[in-house]
Amino acid sequence: MRLAELPLRAFLSEALVPYEQDEVTRLILDTHDLAAFAPVSHLTVGDFRNWLLGDDATPAALGKLRSGLTPEMVAAVSKLMRNQDLILVAKKCRVTTAFRNTIGLPGHLSTRLQPNHPTDNISGIAASLLDGLLYGNGDAVIGINPATDNVSQAIKLMGLMDDVIRKYDIPTQSCVLTHVTNTLEAIEQGAPVDLVFQSIGGTEATNSSFGFSLSTLQEAQDAALSLKRGTVGNNVMYFETGQGSSLSANAHHGIDQQTCEARAYAVARHFDPLLVNTVVGFIGPEYLYDGKEIIRAGLEDHFCGKLLGVPMGCDICYTNHAEADQNDMDNLLTLLGVAGCTFIMGIPGSDDIMLNYQTTSFHDALYARRSLT
């Protein structure tokens, strides 16, 4: 109730992480658009919820509001919302992006084809890749998590995906989910880089524990744009996030993990990404204990991302040390489908044999499409 009475304006004058100490705070406050904030500037957090659910909050109005919202405002209001509120408002947010195809149109659910292999064996990856393509998977991106952080290996995987996409003329893009500095090196070496990947967090300290700063991301975005590989759009970045990463890196400044997560979306949106997804259950029970917590976090993350204008997808997933199973994932998949989630993952039989966790399968995507239409 105290939170509900707090004026939204308070978040502009009281930085939760000091401005002087944190470049993410500086990014948030320096890029805040007061004019865009005007329609809700007089509201408390509680009334902001009412406004979002009301008929004035049309898709167009929400689109204009984005640059006037800070992640702290969005995280605060999400805490007062029930699951159905998170779904209803997220559904009204329109975020479309493009590279070789357009992603995020209403009534569309895209998938990232994730053909990981524990030793990056090329034939093994190709086998999973074909399996996914046959189920119509991979329109968001074909994205491989390499087994090792190695530039030459990343370049080989980029070459494989580029060959397949060009040979079969597939309207999609590829990405090797390696560290941003590796991708920069790959670009320098002339590798066919469509999207630059990086895991990001909501504080400068989190990001430096990941080994990069905002200027690294800027450099990478510029490098990828210079390749001019997009045909229908220029969104060249792909980010992953997840509640708990700042806490895990002891870089949270005493802030709760959900607010830290929303701040990561402020980082993301600054670099006009094609795709962003929360890897919601990957972090494990240390941070999200069971299926119920994972489901709630998935809905919060999707809502916060969409409201801030990020093309938000979700890796609907769990690990074997969490109290969760396939039924929990079915629930979250269905709820996020209703909420208009931008994209989900696609893995053969839900089993990622490299990262050792379970996410949505090619079959699951077909279930979602059929049950939601």
Next chain:
Amino acid sequence: MSKQKKSLVTENVWRVLRQFTDARIGLGRAGISLPTHELLKFQLAHAQARDAVHFPLDVKRLLKDLGESSAALPGQSPLLLKSQAEDRLTYLQRPDLGRSLSQESLECLAGLCRGDSGEPSVAIVIVDGLSSSAIQNNAVPMVTQFLRDLEEEAGDWLLAPLIIVEQGRVAIGDEIGECLGASVVVVLIGERPGLSSPDSLGIYLSWGPKSGLSDARRNCISNVRPAGLSFEHASQRLLYLMREARRLGISGVSLKDRTQEVVIEKTANNKNFLTD
């Protein structure tokens, strides 16, 4: 019976590609959904992976296996330590406790003399992590391989006593390395078990270990097991990282693994059936 089954489930002819991967490809479908036998197989695998998390490390057996191995172990017998997490449930919910040694273990470790011979010393720390079976099945052959390769290396590496930790997380290695005054700490830890790989071993390296080092300061070699990255390759890669860490005086993201990927080169010229 089988005739009826055929008509209910659409089999996937590309299942033959399973020769290239353990991934669950070519599952077939009932309508658009998983066929019943695949659904049940998945649920059984999940139950087994859950067991791998909760099954405790058999330390006695590990010591016996180490004793029987051909590894050129350091003179002192392995030291057994515990984290501050007292049981599995605490361990799962409180990663911070898994990163620090219990008071008793700290005292036990303080009893060991610090390496002060001037040579860079290596501390090998075996930690149960999230899969005791990873340690039980793969720690001894990995240590054996590594010590053999280390002996052949003219690097003047001095070995600290072997350490075994129960209910530990990766970062506990940094605390241990710091206590020992080691130049580099190598942590062998049970990775979170997957459905198809319940016994995957992870290896983490920190140069100049001390409590509170961030993840960006560690290098990782993952999925070490006979069906994944072989002990030989893991050992070579680890030695490479150690040499580089020593040369540069740092580990982590600024230390790139530039070993040409051996596994990938097995498929000549990286050809595959999709593009050739």
